[in-house]
Amino acid sequence: MISSMTGFGSCEAEVDSIGRISVELRCTNHKFLESVFHLPDGMLSLEDKLKKEIEAKVRRGRVFCSVNIKGEEAQGIFVNRRLLKNYLRELNSVKNEFKIKNGLTLDSLIRLPGVLSLKENKPAGMHIWERLLPLLKLALAELIKTRRKEGNALAGLLRERSGLLKKDLVVIKRRFAVASKSRLKTIQAEEERLAFLKSADISEEVDRLNFHIKNFQQKIIKGGPVGKELDFITQEMQREANTLAAKSFDLVISGCAVQMKSQIEKIREQVQNIE
Secondary structure (H helix, E strand, C coil): CCCECCEEEEEEEEECCCEEEEEEEEEECCCCEEEEEECCCCCHHHHHHHHHHHHCCCCCEEEEEEEEEECCCCCEEEECHHHHHHHHHHHHHHHHHCCCCCCCCHHHHHCCCCCEEEECCCCCHHHHHHHHHHHHHHHHHHHHHHHHHHHHHHHHHHHHHHHHHHHHHHHHHHHHHHHHHHHHHCCCCHHHHHHHHHHHCCHHHHHHHHHHHHHHHHHHHHCCCCHHHHHHHHHHHHHHHHHHHHHCCCHHHHHHHHHHHHHHHHHHHHHCCEC
């Protein structure tokens, strides 16, 4: 089964002595695997652990991991006295230097950044890991589920489009046999006939396209992280289709080749979403 790179997963729970913990995972398209974290203060030490868990389940994409902890209600007020002393020292220095007469009030002091705050129960990162891990695993399971669901839809679409390519290829192959014979009847000189066959022969491009289409369909059936392989195959299909169109001497073949090029481009757009 193939997976899309886009998906979402979340989980939250009320944990005794800690509060409500929520984990949210969002994944978008990316060439490689990249993890971006938004963690509460004091939990940066858990980033490596979170990254390892994500990398064990996700092979490609940009994963945004957000962890929020809503602790118990504040039980008191905290005054950062050391910071307040530093503020007072610097403010008094400025006041004396510039001979400012207005005095400092309590109201202005407590409004200074970092001086006054509410006390919350914020557990240290390593102590919360045992409670956080089960929630992360549930969020990851939901993320994987949504990625696989979209991947399944993409697989059906790609099978359908690659099937249309095979039909166009059959039409081109049959039309070339008829059109080349008709053209040869109008050419009398043997050298011109040989030159025409050499320049107009598209059998190699048809064979290569047929191989790439089969390979593409087999990769979809195989599943797994095949996004990069599928992207490479579509590039090769587009290259062969361009060559085929350039060699064409028949309007029907040219029309089919243009249609194939358009179909391959649509396929490649969808392949960009696959892990």
